[in-house]
Amino acid sequence: MDVEPGLRERKKARTRQAISESAIALFLERGYDAVSVAQIAAAAEVSKRTLFAYFPSKDDLVLHRFADHEDEPARVVRERGAGEAPLDALHRHLRSRLDERDPITGLCDIPQVVAFYRLVIDTPALAGARVRYQSRGEDALTSALLETTAPAPDAELTSRLTAVQVLAVLRTLADRNQRRISAGSSADDLAPEAITAADHAFDLLRGGLPHHT
Amino acid sequence: MDVEPGLRERKKARTRQAISESAIALFLERGYDAVSVAQIAAAAEVSKRTLFAYFPSKDDLVLHRFADHEDEPARVVRERGAGEAPLDALHRHLRSRLDERDPITGLCDIPQVVAFYRLVIDTPALAGARVRYQSRGEDALTSALLETTAPAPDAELTSRLTAVQVLAVLRTLADRNQRRISAGSSADDLAPEAITAADHAFDLLRGGLPHHT
DNA sequence: GAGCATAAGTAGACCTAGTGCAGTTTTTAA
DNA sequence: TTAAAAACTGCACTAGGTCTACTTATGCTC
Numbered sequence: 001m002d003v004e005p006g007l008r009e010r011k012k013a014r015t016r017q018a019i020s021e022s023a024i025a026l027f028l029e030r031g032y033d034a035v036s037v038a039q040i041a042a043a044a045e046v047s048k049r050t051l052f053a054y055f056p057s058k059d060d061l062v063l064h065r066f067a068d069h070e071d072e073p074a075r076v077v078r079e080r081g082a083g084e085a086p087l088d089a090l091h092r093h094l095r096s097r098l099d100e101r102d103p104i105t106g107l108c109d110i111p112q113v114v115a116f117y118r119l120v121i122d123t124p125a126l127a128g129a130r131v132r133y134q135s136r137g138e139d140a141l142t143s144a145l146l147e148t149t150a151p152a153p154d155a156e157l158t159s160r161l162t163a164v165q166v167l168a169v170l171r172t173l174a175d176r177n178q179r180r181i182s183a184g185s186s187a188d189d190l191a192p193e194a195i196t197a198a199d200h201a202f203d204l205l206r207g208g209l210p211h212h213t
Numbered sequence: 214m215d216v217e218p219g220l221r222e223r224k225k226a227r228t229r230q231a232i233s234e235s236a237i238a239l240f241l242e243r244g245y246d247a248v249s250v251a252q253i254a255a256a257a258e259v260s261k262r263t264l265f266a267y268f269p270s271k272d273d274l275v276l277h278r279f280a281d282h283e284d285e286p287a288r289v290v291r292e293r294g295a296g297e298a299p300l301d302a303l304h305r306h307l308r309s310r311l312d313e314r315d316p317i318t319g320l321c322d323i324p325q326v327v328a329f330y331r332l333v334i335d336t337p338a339l340a341g342a343r344v345r346y347q348s349r350g351e352d353a354l355t356s357a358l359l360e361t362t363a364p365a366p367d368a369e370l371t372s373r374l375t376a377v378q379v380l381a382v383l384r385t386l387a388d389r390n391q392r393r394i395s396a397g398s399s400a401d402d403l404a405p406e407a408i409t410a411a412d413h414a415f416d417l418l419r420g421g422l423p424h425h426t
Numbered sequence: 427g428a429g430c431a432t433a434a435g436t437a438g439a440c441c442t443a444g445t446g447c448a449g450t451t452t453t454t455a456a
Numbered sequence: 457t458t459a460a461a462a463a464c465t466g467c468a469c470t471a472g473g474t475c476t477a478c479t480t481a482t483g484c485t486c
Binding site for chain 1: 462463464465467
Binding site: 261262265270 | 470471472473474475481482
């Protein structure tokens, strides 16, 4: 029945967009801490009260962009082909995201994306709040693993450990890529090395960490 | 030359202690959000300004207790015996902490400790801020691994990945233990299962995650 | 022990994130 | 056209955290 969004919904979407864009533009221009929510509200031509009706907190004005990706790994695991191992599906998906220079991989040198990433990484308040999304993603991936793999006595623990390790690795790889891009590499120059690193990381997940002395 | 702390230092230490204890007592009694820093300052008989001279933020009043442990894994790796693999040292250390019912493992049913842990886990602001310490620990462990293992072309990446995975696993195990204690188990009853889980987790780290379909 | 540089502490104003409320405007549906 | 529902607004308020200017305590030196 939801054929048409309706005027009200369309306006809400536009307002939300306007607030978010005003916020990020101002943050990129002057820095997260140097911009107050009152200024953002003024720039978006809404009241401060309305701003907080759309976004629960100042950091959400930035971090809501991560929310869309928070259960991506879980989805990949759920939608993997029959006979494909979860780690293989996640690996394949990362490879494909890297190939497409998806910003989420950090392997993206579009200036706005680089600036946005820097903003998140260089602002302690944002870097910290980012894990809120991470931990929701952990729960989602844990469930996906638990529900799509063979039952076992310690499946619950194994699923959780797999989830936290995979997400920790993905985040580490993305931050690493972005740090190198930020230092001046182009995405294309960095790509081969980023792919090698991703393969190496998944090799470690599958085969274990080195445990020589 | 630092034989004696001196009156000034001793007073500072006492003041810091008084503030921290007042804060945690009030938080445990009424909940983190229901206590203001002004009330804590009043209880500790200092000004609000002084409180913030000792602790940079409200959440640090609680979380500074984690700071002492933030580079424990790094230390374990650095101080391991010759011929011992880092993962073996970390595993051994976790076993020994579990045996001693160290609060950091979550396997501790002393009421105050349980209440403290609950406070951190159940308060979103604290659970989120907890990763600040985690990420400093990641840096420390990465360095320790890098500096005490054989050089290799991808040693830097491998060290970082090892560090983030190990810390993610330790945190997961501790939270799991504490959640079960919180649900009513005694530490001694839970111990065998907690040890099994720890061994299982380190087996996965050493030998890789399961990658069947 | 006296005196002075320095560090610690205080009071109180101030800024900003976020909430509660009471009232107004806008949209939708009848 | 109209009335209910939803969005929006202004405003006052709480609380974390900082700034400034001032007072008090400590430690060192003579």
